[in-house]
Amino acid sequence: MNEFELIDYLTNDFKIYQENVVAGIGDDCAVWREGDKYIVFTTDTMVEGDHFLKSWFTPEQIGQRLVETNVSDVASMGAIPTSMFVSLVIDDNTSPLWCRKMYDGIKRVADKYKISLLGGNITHGKTLSLTLGVHGETITNLVYRKGSTMGDLIVVTGTIGDACIARLMLGKGLTVPTALFNRLATPTARVDDAQIIKQYASAMIDISDGIASEARHIAKASQLGVLINATDIPYSSLAKKHEKDIDRSLLECALRGGEDYELMFSISEENFNKLQKHKDLISPLTVIGCITKEMTNVYIENDVVHDLPKGFDHFNENINL
Amino acid sequence: MNEFELIDYLTNDFKIYQENVVAGIGDDCAVWREGDKYIVFTTDTMVEGDHFLKSWFTPEQIGQRLVETNVSDVASMGAIPTSMFVSLVIDDNTSPLWCRKMYDGIKRVADKYKISLLGGNITHGKTLSLTLGVHGETITNLVYRKGSTMGDLIVVTGTIGDACIARLMLGKGLTVPTALFNRLATPTARVDDAQIIKQYASAMIDISDGIASEARHIAKASQLGVLINATDIPYSSLAKKHEKDIDRSLLECALRGGEDYELMFSISEENFNKLQKHKDLISPLTVIGCITKEMTNVYIENDVVHDLPKGFDHFNENINL
Structure with missing residues (x-):
């Protein structure tokens, strides 16, 4: 269970x-x-x-x-x-x-x-x-996990997988560069950006358990599916540099590493164009997939379709992985 | 600390x-x-x-x-x-x-x-x-720990010390009578009685850490003192019967045993007379002391004045006492 x-x-x-x-x-x-x-x-x-x-x-x-x-x-x-x-x-x-x-x-x-x-x-x-x-x-609107429509884009703020890489490096006793370490130790909630994004998004969630888990939550809540393009997931340059130091791929970290506390949201293409013009938005936004009609949850890597994994399960896994 | x-x-x-x-x-x-x-x-x-x-x-x-x-x-x-x-x-x-x-x-x-x-x-x-x-x-008034006036009566609902006795008996491996055991295992919050009492009380608290601790809280919040008459504390007949089975006096249990989840409140004599006429009150009420002018917190037993103890400290003591 x-x-x-x-x-x-x-x-x-x-x-x-x-x-x-x-x-x-x-x-x-x-x-x-x-x-x-x-x-x-x-x-x-x-x-x-x-x-x-x-x-x-x-x-x-x-x-x-x-x-x-x-x-x-x-x-x-x-x-x-x-x-x-x-x-x-x-x-x-x-x-x-x-x-x-x-x-x-x-x-x-x-x-x-x-x-x-x-x-x-x-x-x-x-x-x-x-x-x-x-x-x-x-006093204005809230955004829930449900609310997505078929064809909505799936967008994330910032870069994904940093916290997981930092954690795996710590677990191996390696010295973690400060900027990467801080992504794990002192994450920043995206409070201000969320206030802007909520005016346009159809559904939103924070990324605590990895992209795979959060994308599944959003899709399931709207009784739809989701498709993630693996090559579109945004990584930091530090994460890319230190992928060699850990025993997992960056993609695995992003999909099921969790603890980045970035935002993931679904949004219509029209609203995404409006959102991108917003001057006060602090975080970079990246489209990483879309909401699909069927109840399927997949990611595509090198033209091969894979089932989205279940994401990090805080209940059954621990930090000593 | x-x-x-x-x-x-x-x-x-x-x-x-x-x-x-x-x-x-x-x-x-x-x-x-x-x-x-x-x-x-x-x-x-x-x-x-x-x-x-x-x-x-x-x-x-x-x-x-x-x-x-x-x-x-x-x-x-x-x-x-x-x-x-x-x-x-x-x-x-x-x-x-x-x-x-x-x-x-x-x-x-x-x-x-x-x-x-x-x-x-x-x-x-x-x-x-x-x-x-x-x-x-x-939407009506709340009652706080503060609000007592010099001369207010200190009143408790129900009987005090039952939970402590049950706990000490359990600790000794003794069989605890069901009615006494239930006072510890499944205490009952005094929600309905509190709705009536709050119309008359000047201050109120629930008894989770023993009479001594709660009386001190009420007195301190109003920058006054409190005097408890030890002989007025109401005990259940079961508690009296099983005092012999434990290594503390009933008085000690009442003062610093805690976990009874009865109510303690301060109230003027005039308001107490009105409260006692309330037909919907379920719990028996017992006057056990009064609010005093000085910043002293004492109890009287056999005409001897003692400092009120500090009450049960959940932080520094544990169940294996």
Whole structure:
């Protein structure tokens, strides 16, 4: 049973009781209405040993990463983060000073986005883990995983696979160039770009589990298929340079490496032309595929059609791969 | 450093950016306004080995307990629970079937209070832990830890110390009578009674860490003191019967045992007389002390004045005490 099958097995018979709920389990955030606002909420957990090693990152970086990765989910719905809650389980090897430095990292990102820390809880356990819950809001439209139309382009922001390469290099004990390392250690949620893109996109998601997984989510939510052109996936020059240092291809990293926290969205060709003219957009945009009519999820490499893999499964795989 | 000192050390320089925030860190829930509503949110974590042993409870009981204890925080502010989010860290010894039974317990309480499960996350880790976040709301008044006036009575609902006695008996491998065991395994949040009490109380809190800790919180929040009459603390007949089986006095259990999830509130004598005439109140109410002028926190036993202890510290003590 993978993570998504388990979620369905555990939660499929729960009821939604409130009339103002717009979206529950199954998108990047839950969504409900309060007056003229959409409110969103997302939560995620990082466990030492499964999601990170203390030796890889400074406590400040771990704090920053915790907030940015959750804010990325808020951004990908088209909302602005507002408040957050930290649930911390501290083990015997974690000092108050380490925690304070980690909170310094949390605070840095909180101040950057003007997010209020409103609560949480701190307790003891055998394993260090950090859970963040973030609220966001918007009075304009949100974008969901569903909403794609046949023929829509599939577009990503930035470059893909950097975080995976950095992680694999760390796992091999190699020195990782700072710029590549920072893509893994301190990813940046695309909050501002998402506010622009949401005006044009038909569906959107953040890339936490790799292109393959996110493309499947978008296609499935609209009951359509997706085709990715492998040769169109944008890689950074550093990623290309260090492909030789790892035991996977760049394509594998991009398809199922995850943790880039870039945005993926579907968009009509007409809207994409309008979006590209937007002057305030910070990230480069790259068309990597399109929404197809059939319920197929494939990628094309060297004229050969392959099934899209399932993407990184945080539940069944761990960092020591 | 205890839990509260650590929270202050980690969070004292965070800013609140949103104007609609009414209360952040430091009460049972965070509070903010949305239109004519007060929205509250609380989150808490249970870690296997520190907060519970699987051998003590059925998975259904653990799920029920997770929701009731968080709902208790929502109730103690005077709000009605609305939506919730479960963050689950699963270890290798926890099967999908165990989780499903645990979610059956979560669902039972969700259906009882009409709470919508809107999201969460599931991941792998070396230690099983369950984090719940719950939203609540009300359009009428909330009650905070602060608000007490000199001379206010200190009142509790129900009986105190039952959960602690059950836990100590379990720790000694003794058979615990069902009614006593259920006070620990499946506590009941006092949601309905809190809706009545909040119309009269000056301050309110739920008893999760023992009378001593909660009384100190209420007194400190109003910059006053509190006096508890030890002989007035209400005990169940089962608790009295089994005091002989444990190595602590009933008084110790009540003062710093915690986990009863009854309500404690301060109230003027005049309002208490009105409250007692309320026909819909389910729980028995007992006056156990009063708010004093000085910044002293004491209890009286056999005409001797003692300092109130600090209460159970979930952060520095564990279940194997």
